[in-house]
Amino acid sequence: SYVLTQPPSVSVAPGQTARITCGGNNIGSKSVHWYQQKPGQAPVLVVYDDNYRPSGIPERFSGSNSGNTATLTISRVEAGDEADYYCQVWDSSSDHWVFGGGTKLTVL
Amino acid sequence: EVQLVESGGGLVQPGGSLRLSCAASGFTFSSFSMNWVRLAPGKGLEWVSYISSSSTTIHYADSVKGRFTISRDNAKYSLYLQMNSLRDEDTAVYYCARGYDSSDPPSQFDYWGQGTLVTVSS
Numbered sequence: 001s002y003v004l005t006q007p008p009s010v011s012v013a014p015g016q017t018a019r020i021t022c023g024g025n026n027i028g029s030k031s032v033h034w035y036q037q038k039p040g041q042a043p044v045l046v047v048y049d050d051n052y053r054p055s056g057i058p059e060r061f062s063g064s065n066s067g068n069t070a071t072l073t074i075s076r077v078e079a080g081d082e083a084d085y086y087c088q089v090w091d092s093s094s095d096h097w098v099f100g101g102g103t104k105l106t107v108l
Numbered sequence: 109e110v111q112l113v114e115s116g117g118g119l120v121q122p123g124g125s126l127r128l129s130c131a132a133s134g135f136t137f138s139s140f141s142m143n144w145v146r147l148a149p150g151k152g153l154e155w156v157s158y159i160s161s162s163s164t165t166i167h168y169a170d171s172v173k174g175r176f177t178i179s180r181d182n183a184k185y186s187l188y189l190q191m192n193s194l195r196d197e198d199t200a201v202y203y204c205a206r207g208y209d210s211s212d213p214p215s216q217f218d219y220w221g222q223g224t225l226v227t228v229s230s
Contacts, residue, residue: 001170033216035153042203042220043145043153054218086153090213095167097143097155097214 002091004100011106018074020103022087025068032070033088034063036081037102043086047072074105082107110134110219112204117224124194124228130187130204130221138162138182141207141214144189146200147223156202157189161210172198194228201225 005023012018022032032050035043045054047063050070060075074081087100116128130142144156157178158167166178177190187204202224205217 031216035217037147037153042222043205043217044220045216045218048208048216048218084152088155088216092213096169097158099153099155102152 001094001096002089002098004087004089004098006085006087006100006103008101009104009106011108012074012077013108014077014079016077018077018081018105020072020074020085020087020105022070022072022100023068024070024089027068027070027089028066030065030089032063032065034061034072035086035088036083037086038083046085077105077107079107081105110206112206112219112221114202114204114221114224117202117226119227119229120194121230122195122228125190125192126194126226128189128191128202128204128224128226130189132185132187132204132206135206137180137185139210141210142178142180142187143205143207143214143217144178144187145203145205145217145220146198146226147203148197148200151200154200158207158214159187160214165212191226194226196228199226199228 034047037043050065051063084102111133113131159178175193179188204221206219208215208218
């Protein structure tokens, strides 16, 4: 089955740029979606189809996807961005949705 | 306003059954695929099941295949998850989530409910 690998944690100071990676075999050939989840809340879609933002998501959130790595980039990080972030792809070989293990973003 | 409200969670013994419901409003339910996703304590998100808008296509995660059954009633704007032979490891918050559209392959989850807690314990 297809596996997505994320770093367990990323730390960044306010105002700096956070980059959260999502590794997978030839992930560049798939559409990657990213979700933000804060404690006790439902997940929120922040980037879809590699690099598109839903309405209401700040321009500070962006994505890229190439080769074996997709990346969620959060510019000018704010305290309110502290959350768990998950990448997601559709694995057509198994007809399964796959989530990465999640990355806890800590704002120092 | 799109709303998804889950219900039916609770405490159940190992081997028992539970039926979750998800009531949808604010959109044309029959035009969208739906999913169940769970978050176990201390773990990450895990996709559980997918159902297409007309129920013609259904998929399950390997961990629940043969034990869980997804269904929907478009007339009632409702999504369901029948969970049988429950195990300790099924303990989680269960979310229903809407697919962005009803395309093939399935699309991203654009709206989520607040979740319902299922606890499997003796």
